[in-house]
Amino acid sequence: MKLSVPPAIIQILSENPNRIFSTYEIADCLRSNFPDRWDIIKEKIADKPAYTAYAAVGNLLSGMQRRGQIISHKYQAAPKFSKTKSLQTWSLIGADGSQKSQPSDNCFVKEAYEEGSPFVCEITRYERNRRARDACLKYYGYKCVVCDVLLEEVYGARGKNVIQVHHIKPMSQIRRGYKVNPIKDLRPVCPNCHTIIHNGDEVLSIDEARSLFHGK
Numbered sequence: 580m581k582l583s584v585p586p587a588i589i590q591i592l593s594e595n596p597n598r599i600f601s602t603y604e605i606a607d608c609l610r611s612n613f614p615d616r617w618d619i620i621k622e623k624i625a626d627k628p629a630y631t632a633y634a635a636v637g638n639l640l641s642g643m644q645r646r647g648q649i650i651s652h653k654y655q656a657a658p659k660f661s662k663t664k665s666l667q668t669w670s671l672i673g674a675d676g677s678q679k680s681q682p683s684d685n686c687f688v689k690e691a692y693e694e695g696s697p698f699v700c701e702i703t704r705y706e707r708n709r710r711a712r713d714a715c716l717k718y719y720g721y722k723c724v725v726c727d728v729l730l731e732e733v734y735g736a737r738g739k740n741v742i743q744v745h746h747i748k749p750m751s752q753i754r755r756g757y758k759v760n761p762i763k764d765l766r767p768v769c770p771n772c773h774t775i776i777h778n779g780d781e782v783l784s785i786d787e788a789r790s791l792f793h794g795k
């Protein structure tokens with residue numbers, strides 16, 4: 580029986596449970612050990628010239644992380660022949676459920692319990708204006724301005740209208756109400772690119788994120 584792509588990835592990681600893999604290494608294992616699964620990935624992106632098979636694998640891995648199947652680790656330098664400068668690394672979640680990734684900085688736990696029990700989480704959130712979001716998407720559309728991917732083209736109906744709206748200047752830096760211009764101040768970005776923009780001490784600009792993604 581042929582494995583679908585996520586189970587094939589799980590099998591690759593299971594054979595080396597103590598090893599941390601980069602996105603490229605997982606993609607390379609898929610290409611070498613599961614050529615039929617690799618062909619499926621290439622077929623899905625055949626009409627998307629700006630979207631590589633490696634980027635598709637990265638999106639699959641991010642989805643598996645959200646479902647609790649794998650965990651992410653720090654970025655590592657990409658191979659010299661790669662178009663990107665750095666690659667996310669991944670591994671299986673341990674049998675005890677332990678994770679090596681760092682806890683979220685915006686979640687301050689007041690009281691924690693055994694895994695699976697509820698806990699109190701205090702966060703600071705900033706109000707968003709739905710009309711500003713709608714106006715931004717009406718102007719720019721639902722394609723990510725960083726990776727140029729329209730998620731509906733990748734995931735079909737499940738990806739329709741799935742997009743996040745990025746504030747050029749983070750609201751956490753403004754810390755007060757302000758009048759937002761949906762054309763000048765907002766941009767549509769996919770969840771992956773939005774995470775990369777905010778992943779670090781400094782928030783990346785759209786141009787910096789595009790250069791990182793496209794390897795320029």
